[in-house]
Amino acid sequence: MDPSIREFKDFDIGEIYALVSDVYTTSDGMSEALEEKFPDLESFRQYIAALSSRPGSIALVAESGGRLYGYLTIMPRYQAKLSHTSELNMGVKHGARGKGIGRLLLGDALLRARSSGVLEIIYLMVRADNASAIRLYENMGFDRIAVLKNDTKTQNGYYDGWLMRKFVND
Numbered sequence: 001m002d003p004s005i006r007e008f009k010d011f012d013i014g015e016i017y018a019l020v021s022d023v024y025t026t027s028d029g030m031s032e033a034l035e036e037k038f039p040d041l042e043s044f045r046q047y048i049a050a051l052s053s054r055p056g057s058i059a060l061v062a063e064s065g066g067r068l069y070g071y072l073t074i075m076p077r078y079q080a081k082l083s084h085t086s087e088l089n090m091g092v093k094h095g096a097r098g099k100g101i102g103r104l105l106l107g108d109a110l111l112r113a114r115s116s117g118v119l120e121i122i123y124l125m126v127r128a129d130n131a132s133a134i135r136l137y138e139n140m141g142f143d144r145i146a147v148l149k150n151d152t153k154t155q156n157g158y159y160d161g162w163l164m165r166k167f168v169n170d
């Protein structure tokens with residue numbers, strides 16, 4: 001597989017929602033359930049509309065042979081004094097993980113963020129046991145800036161979280 005990275009707008013929103021649904025329903029590491037984050041296609045459509053309206057926003061998919069394997073969004077915060085900062089969300093389809101797709105998506109997104117000249121800081125939250133995600137983010141220059149003790153509570157117990165940050169131009 002040799003995926004290319006494209007913008008959301010090149011694809012049908014339903015295809016992207018199916019990909020996002022796959023990621024949320026197959027990943028322990030996501031702090032929200034699919035039905036909390038995007039209960040249906042309409043809620044996802046509204047999120048994409050809000051995302052697109054923010055200057056500097058980024059919304060990418062990894063595509064190969066007409067199929068989608070990964071997505072990444074960077075949502076600038078809406079408050080005027082915080083709009084140079086943003087939050088990252090990403091995921092790769094179950095079965096396609098560990099093949100470099102996450103790295104391709106994030107590398108492309110960081111290039112776009114730098115050239116946009118709008119975004120200065122990207123934040124993300126990751127569960128402390130999500131080794132592949134933390135390794136990816138650190139490889140791409142994100143720093144761990146705070147540990148959130150017992151941030152996630154599941155039937156199996158508590159998990160710490162990491163707040164991570166990257167200065168786009170560093």
Ligand SMILES: CC(C)(COP(=O)(O)OP(=O)(O)OC[C@H]1O[C@@H](n2cnc3c(N)ncnc32)[C@H](O)[C@@H]1OP(=O)(O)O)[C@@H](O)C(=O)NCCC(=O)NCCS
Pocket residue numbers: 023027029030090091092093096097098099100101102103104124125126127130131132133135136139
């Ligand atoms: C986290 C995620 C986006 C990473 O994407 P990916 O395509 O699987 O990652 P890549 O193949 O690009 O690999 C990234 C790094 O993690 C490493 N890695 C992969 N699987 C790993 C594992 N099980 N344990 C430790 N490191 C691992 C890779 O070796 C690579 O490091 P390297 O560049 O030093 O070799 C993807 O695994 C995913 O969607 N997971 C479920 C959803 C999720 O957790 N999203 C993030 C929430 S914050």
